[in-house]
Amino acid sequence: MNLLVVTLIVLGLIFFFGGVVGLLRFPDFYTRMHAAGKADTLSTILILGGFIVYNFAEGGDAASWNVLVKIAFIALFIMLTSPTSTHALMQAGFESGIEPEIDDDESESTQEKKGRDS
Amino acid sequence: MIFELDVLILLLLIPAAVMALQIRDLLAASMAFGIYSFLMCLLWAEMGAVDVAFTEAAVGAGVSAVFLIATVYCTKRKSSD
């Protein structure tokens, strides 16, 4: 059981790491959002899954079930909102006329912050 | 009461506060303010004041940031000072 917990959380962290690297290294707004949005959602859900399993392993009394359901709800809402917000950001970027960049070019700091915030 | 965590949060807190004050881009400043609030929230929670942390999360990091951004959108983006 413990192994499962560790695996889930470490997997989540790896995806998170990937997301961060992508956020920093990708050349333009859209690719960055792509990295951030995908990795973020997945890794959060993985980590939360780890938590659920951990809680389940601790014991099955009512309090734990209560917590488990709560965490599950958190995961559910993250699954709903995270892609939506990524979408909204992309949309906003598109509407404000940010061109996807093909070549390596220096990127604007404001976009970077937006990405990080999501 | 994890001392190291305290120190870490406090160390992050100061740059966040300074950033919120110093950045000329108002939108970024309000973001920095949100970060500051979030760190404060962490600090409260870590200190055991869960009620305060909850309020900070809801008001400071949540609604205040929205208000700030809403206001910034109605003004010039750059602060003149």
Next chain:
Amino acid sequence: MSEHSPVLLMLAPLFAAVGCALLGLRWKSVAYPITIAGLIAALYFCLQTLVQVVDSPTHAISYFLGGWNATDFPRGIGIEYRVDMLNAIVLVVIAFVALLAALFSKRFVPKETPDREPQYYTLFLLLATGLMGMTITADAFNLYVLIEVASLTGYALIAMGSRRAAVAAFQYVIMGTIGASFYLLGVGYLYIKTGSLNMIGIHDVLLENGLHGSPSVFVAFILIFAGLWIKLAFFPLSAWLPNAYSRAPTATGCIVAPLVTKVSVYVMLRMMLTVFGPEYVYGELAWSGPMVWIAIVAILAGSVMALGQSDLRRMLTYLIIAEVGYMVGGAWLLTPGGLARGESLYAIAPGLLGTSYHIVSDAAMTLCLFLAAAAMINKTGSGRLEDMKGLFRRSPVTMACFIVGALAMIGVPPTCGFFSKWYLVSGAFEAGRWEFAIALLVSSLINAVLFFRVIEYAYFGKFPEIDSTHDHSEEHHQEETVKVDENPPSILLPLILSATAVIAVGLFNKDIAGFLELFLNSVSMGGGE
């Protein structure tokens, strides 16, 4: 019901404010009558409270909100209202001034803040509520909450003026917030050291645990007083005041200028005498020397800067700074060695009576002057001194009231200003602080110059171009046809009432001072309740 009057005096304007906001959504015109009704009720309850305090054997009554009284529970569990002679009088002053300012506002509010009368009056009433709450509460944190109530409404009421008022209000917001935060920090430090928020509780713990030498209590003192000094615009920290008060909408100026700094002075006295206690403030900290000197600088700076103003209201705002100097300086006058001899508080700090009386009298005369200035500006359409020309002829009653206020500021008997100066100067003599007495008199003389400048403009009008040594009879005879063009009754009535108050406070100074002396005698010296 009468035992509830300490809380009813808060609830009356509070409910009136909410009523204004709600009914004002539908009918704009109800805001004004509701405001007046609420403030009359508040004044009634204030007077009732005053009567109760006078009647009670200890000259202090407590009201425990939520029923957490001090007999069944430890003191400070809930929030306590404690009314003694000092704040009973200040409460009546607040209610009275607010009522007059509200009466006065009738013509100005629709003109200056069109379509927003209900909101204006809501904030107006809440400002009065906040100020009364600051005065009546005996809980250091509750005081902070009510400072916030009073400040926020004050900011908004000021910002509702012109565009320039908004800028001034912004400065005020920054300074005011810093002040309030300092106060809160100080209260936090005190709580850490004492574990109580009740003022008397803090005082008792400070004494019992021998905390007078504690650095954190010292820091708390500095923080609280730095915050209060910003709030009451004590000289070096007063830069926000002139802009904020002079650019505010008329009716706002008429309530904010007489009350806010005065209530802050009251809070300062409360902090000095009830929370930290005279034995800490006068004994542990030997600040009398520098504090009085700073006050002198404040008095002179305020007066001199007022000399440089060409705008009537702005000139008056600088005078407020000088008056604050009077009060702060008066509170720090100390008889050398008085504390060591274990004398009464009045003998130790002889200026306290002057300071506390000046709270009342300054509120009255500032109100009178601001009302009169507003009425004058209403006639001339401009606040510049040169535009006041010939105003005596046009609106004699307004000018008469202005003169009453001006004489009070100068300190001419029998107006209240004379008597507060009397108490302050005799306090300074008793403390042997000649420099303070001299500063007071110099400022009186500067005030005389200031006000007679205005009166000259208003009295002499335009000079005929031809040589005045002859033919003046002809000239003036024609001028006599200038019509009397007086302000309407809704402006004159509060104005005349305020001028009457200036004189009444002066004539009954002995009774007021007697009440205040009861308070000063009741301040515990050296040990608990």
Next chain:
Amino acid sequence: MPPTEIVSIKPLLAFLAPLAGIFFINFLRKNQNQREAATFVAAFAQCALVFSMLPDALKGHFHVFTFMEILPGVHLRLRADPMGMIFAMVASSLWIVTTLYGIGYMRGLKEHAQTRFFSFFAVSLAATIGVAFAANLLTLYLFYEMLSLATFPLVTHHQDREARGGGRTYLTYLLGTSVGFALPAIIFIYSKSGGGPIDFLSTEVLGASLSPTAGGIVLLLLVFGFAKGGLMPFHSWLPGAMVAPTPVSALLHAVAVVKVGVFCIIRVYTGVFDQELLHSVDTGLIITYVAAFTVLISSLIALSQDNLKRRLAFSTIGQLGYITVGISMLSSGALAGVESPQAMTGSILHIAMHACGKITLFFCAGAIFVGSGLKYISQMEGIGRRMPYTMTAFLIGALSVIGLPPTGGVISKWYLIMGALEAEYVFVMVILLASSFLNIIYLLPIAVRAFFIPKNEGSFQGSAKEAPWQCVVPLCVTALLSVLLFFFSSPLVELATEASIYLKPR
């Protein structure tokens, strides 16, 4: 005979009569005659009230009215004691005359804002009576300030640039000194003594609570603080106030304001300071010297003035100096080891005598201005033939001010000089005599030249003739009064001597 106090409303009524008059003056403003009738009624009422208290005052029964305890231990109180009676009698009786004169003057020159003029005139008189009857220093100060402010609109009546300048000087000096000097001294005395000795007739003495040094400073502050007395460095408000219409100048210079100043100084000497303290005070001599200096210098300045009213103003400053010299010998005379109650009697008498003389002179100056439009002495040669009554009155007034028989002035000067001799102050006597000589030089020639230098008739604008009867009658009355005071001076002298009995400690 110990004085007794009668609780009575009469002093208050005497104070309120003019104030009630204001109401009617303003109420009846539409009709000039009715309005001025109101002033007259008020004046007569006041005068009658004051005189009705005279018999009691002579018997040593003082009417007292207490308003309220205004400060702990200090009451607002009016008391008709002999000294106050003298002053009140002079002021209230001369008000009647001045009113008549004022009507003639104002109508003759068609002045504006006559209602305001008469209203503030009444306020000034109320304040003057208040000062006269004030029973303690605070009450005195209150009415003193009231008088300063009430006379401001009178001084600046013309509301032109010149009036503004005069008014400014007027207020700067009077308010500046009273707030800057007198007020701190009063507060100091109060806070040191607890208020008891501030009452003029109380038996408590200041000496116990005030050191001689402090007493000396307080004395200086009070004497210079009551700058209406016209002591030298703070005298220039008086010439400045000459911009006022002449009835005001007459009132200011003969009756109300300046006399209030010296009256206050007398009160300070006799009512506040006790003799023991006065003797230990070493600044008394300074005041004597300053006053003597004032007498001499102002007479010299008067010589150089061509404007008649200004010359009279400087003359007034000199005459006030007499009074101050006389009273100051109470303390400085002690240096020679001699009391000089005679000098004080002279001072009190001089208030009345000089009032009659000087008001006559001012009435004349005004009458000349109304009748001929002339202001300067050099233009007045030969005018005596055009205005015989006026100039005769002027002559009598001048004699009174100089101190020559058969006028009242001679009596007061006599007492003053006797007092100086008694105190063995030869230099004071010399100065008084020298100044009287100067008075002759600067006053008498005006009258003489008016009568005896024939002038080309064409040099007057054709209208030069006697002023309206309302102007001429008062000045004749006051001239007559000056003469009468010489022959029937005994009641006044009696009162003045009685007043000088009530020195502290009795």
Next chain:
Amino acid sequence: MMKKLAGIVVFMVGLLLFYGVSNVDDFPGWGDPDSPANASPLSQYFITDTIKDSEVPNMVTAVLADYRGYDTMFETVVIFIAGIAIFAVVRVSRNNSPVCGGNKDDEPDLIITTTCRLLVPVIQIFALYVLAHGHSSPGGGFQGGVIMGASFILVAVAWDLDTALGRFSEKAAIACAGLGIIIYAGFGLASMFYGEEFLNYGITHKLLPGVESPEMARYYGMLGVEVGVMFTVTSVMFLIYGLLSTRGRMSGGL
């Protein structure tokens, strides 16, 4: 120049605060259970007697809403003031100020609106949960109110302000803000009418149906005032957002 001055002032204040805490014997340690604040009779009373007094397990809520309920009432008033103040200062009557923020003609994005349609009810239920559960866990009227307000703001962000105003109009917002205070103070008044002190809810067991003991009355009284707080906070949050995001025009906008 001003910035440098401000920096110096901040530094001085920091030094001052540090001076206050620097003395180890004087200033209680981090989380010290024997510190005056923790060991004082008041704190001990709260810890031991809260449940006895009002049956509320979360003593923070009990302190806020009952022992120091009067503070909380005025904190609510502060929120109310903020709303009214911003309304009074910012609100313009005529629509002559330029439109700010996004373009009004835009169709709301389908994905976003769908998600919001799903989320808003959940958020609102959560807000109510925070409010109601405040007695035994962190939470209460302020937090619940903010969350509730956020749900309306979310509607305004996802669609536009007009849509949100269609559900919760401006006048209704002001009315609810005032209503919240009336609810709060009304509980106080109710206890006053039964002869007790203001805000002494214990006595309201005579008023509330089905409540037997004063302790339970305090319990429900607290719930009642928290509802009042929530009304005010919710509507003021929404009102402020609306005013700020549209420069006081209260239409269109972000």
